[in-house]
Amino acid sequence: MTVRCDDSRPALVRLPAPLTALFPGAPRVVELPGGSVGDLIDALDARWPGMRDRLCDSTPAVRRHVNVFVDGARAKLDDAVPPGADVYILTAISGG
Amino acid sequence: MARTVKLLVGSKKGVFILASDERRRVWRLSGPFCENWPIHHVVGDPRDGAIYGAGGNEWFGPAIWKSQDGGSRWTHSSRGLAYSEGETPIKAAWSVALSHGRLYAGVEPAGLFVSGDGGASFEPVQGLRGHPTRPEWKPGGAGLILHSIVLDPVDAERIWVAISAAGVFYSGDGGATWTPRNKGTRADFLPEGQRYPEFGQCVHCLVKAPGRGDRLYQQNHCGMYRSDDGGESWTSVEAGLPSSFGFPAAAHPRDADALFLFPLNGAEQGRFAPDGRPTVWKTTDAGAHWRGRSAGLPQGDAYFGVLRQAMATDALDPAGVYFGAGNGAVYASADEGESWTRIADNLPTISSVETLVIDA
Numbered sequence: 001m002t003v004r005c006d007d008s009r010p011a012l013v014r015l016p017a018p019l020t021a022l023f024p025g026a027p028r029v030v031e032l033p034g035g036s037v038g039d040l041i042d043a044l045d046a047r048w049p050g051m052r053d054r055l056c057d058s059t060p061a062v063r064r065h066v067n068v069f070v071d072g073a074r075a076k077l078d079d080a081v082p083p084g085a086d087v088y089i090l091t092a093i094s095g096g
Numbered sequence: 097m098a099r100t101v102k103l104l105v106g107s108k109k110g111v112f113i114l115a116s117d118e119r120r121r122v123w124r125l126s127g128p129f130c131e132n133w134p135i136h137h138v139v140g141d142p143r144d145g146a147i148y149g150a151g152g153n154e155w156f157g158p159a160i161w162k163s164q165d166g167g168s169r170w171t172h173s174s175r176g177l178a179y180s181e182g183e184t185p186i187k188a189a190w191s192v193a194l195s196h197g198r199l200y201a202g203v204e205p206a207g208l209f210v211s212g213d214g215g216a217s218f219e220p221v222q223g224l225r226g227h228p229t230r231p232e233w234k235p236g237g238a239g240l241i242l243h244s245i246v247l248d249p250v251d252a253e254r255i256w257v258a259i260s261a262a263g264v265f266y267s268g269d270g271g272a273t274w275t276p277r278n279k280g281t282r283a284d285f286l287p288e289g290q291r292y293p294e295f296g297q298c299v300h301c302l303v304k305a306p307g308r309g310d311r312l313y314q315q316n317h318c319g320m321y322r323s324d325d326g327g328e329s330w331t332s333v334e335a336g337l338p339s340s341f342g343f344p345a346a347a348h349p350r351d352a353d354a355l356f357l358f359p360l361n362g363a364e365q366g367r368f369a370p371d372g373r374p375t376v377w378k379t380t381d382a383g384a385h386w387r388g389r390s391a392g393l394p395q396g397d398a399y400f401g402v403l404r405q406a407m408a409t410d411a412l413d414p415a416g417v418y419f420g421a422g423n424g425a426v427y428a429s430a431d432e433g434e435s436w437t438r439i440a441d442n443l444p445t446i447s448s449v450e451t452l453v454i455d456a
Contacts, residue, residue, distance in 0.1 A: 018156075019156070050174070053157065053175070054155075057157060057186075058178040058179055058185045059185055063156065065154045092155070
């Protein structure tokens, strides 16, 4: 894949319904500037204060039962989010 | 003015609210609230009717939920409800308590946080967080949880907490310093000769008797106890009970000698009502004598338990007594525990029951 230095296409981020239900007005799909997964979550938190606490613990790390996929690969906070990336934030199998 | 009695029910799948008038005969159920999160404890503020729920969700972590309109709309926050980077993260909030304009939250792994802005943000109570005994605290069956927060209604600086399995701790300076208060309570799960440690007991529930005195009661994994000196020493009051094992304890709203319990058959015998016959046990002489009352409760083949925060009294006269069971039933007594009525059924596993009495 060729990435232009001036490529400023936003990442397309899909949020899980149980998360958006906690933040009135939050959409299921949102465009955000790339950077890292951590940057992306910071941007979500700036729009919907408190969302970072729902997605990350204080380790800091993505919560154990939350998965972030960037262009199909499971990602951690420090991993890059390229311009135009497809990002899925998903709730893992859990509960009872 | 007429008053409304609300039962605030925390469950494995959200908060439910049962409401009635002062006669407490007909109850209306609403819920589930809080997006079906597991909610371990719910309390209400009689001054303004606000409701606070402590919970934790496997996906999204701990939070304190709040409703200012009786339960229709809820917000949540965990701002500041976190340990430092690198420490084991907080899994869930387990308890909430209100007094003197402060909202306290107990969490797992065990710690205490306080909010001065009505639950919008929290800060750790550092004295407990840095307590020298903390590295030696051991988890009980439900985890290492701070489940009981007892606040002095008169003196805002006096706080007792109970941690499973670290025991009871007391602060007389608003949380700056803490001392263990477990003298006289057993830890039968330790080797012989070590069964009365300074800390490490598995206290299941800690409550304060009403009034200005220093009387506390605790249901422990290993016995039932009363203290008349704020927990500096404890006396066993389990003689006359069918078992020394149980989880909840509910103090009478006005009589410091009256207490309600739901003993279970034993820690290693299944942890359900003895002989499958649920019975609420009551003392009116500070634990010297106990009477079991089961009128209106199932008379057999009922093998449910009642969790540590799932029994409460209201402030009316005669006092109402309530408990929620592991099978999702809620039972109510409008005559101080003498007779019982099932007022809800088929709810999720009930974690807690508290009362809120407000002007209708």
